[in-house]
Amino acid sequence: MSDKLVLDGLLEAALYAEDLDAAEAFYAGVLGLEKITRVEDRHVFYRVGDMVLLIFNPLRTVTGSSSTQMPVPPHGAQGQGHLCFRASAPQIAAWAEALEADGHAIEADFHWPNGARSIYFRDPAGNSLEMAEPRLWFEA
Structure with a gap:
């Protein structure tokens, strides 16, 4: 790799939780994070300073996106x-x-x-x- 290639920092980080209702109650309710969006039982995203915290349901993201407009590859963690x-x-x-x-x-x-x-x-x-x-x- 070139010495000229430099990363500015992290834009987003992901955690996984099957119970998004409990995750939302904790991250928005207890930690007071600003919710950006939630998609059903797939994910909920939060703003944390100049970063975004992504909380995904690993049961839903392991198959990848079904949208041709947003072809996000499969991902998840156990x-x-x-x-x-x-x-x-x-x-x-x-x-x-x-x-x-x-x-x-x-x-x-x-x-x-x-x-x-x-x-x-x-x-x-x-x-x-x-x-x-x-x-x-x-x-x-």
Whole structure:
């Protein structure tokens, strides 16, 4: 590959959940994400900062798109996925408190060797979600 080819960042990320009603209640209701669209029992999409979070029902996407206008290839995943949200230290503290108060257990809450804090919790489909300070990967 050419040294001149550079990616600007991620535009979208996908998780999979068979129960889209439960996913929607969690991502819109608990996390407060802005819903972009939902198509029946196939997918629900959310805006997260300058990215889009795609939640697909793997039972529906494994066959690919039936639309000739949008020929998306088949895709899907089995098991629990992982996604990390960017958050400041005060935001992480507030989220940890709010999630636990709402009955969502914090599975892990720790500081990495560089001092960045992360919390881990689950969505209704069992996906592992993390909130971490950007300095986990990038200098402050």
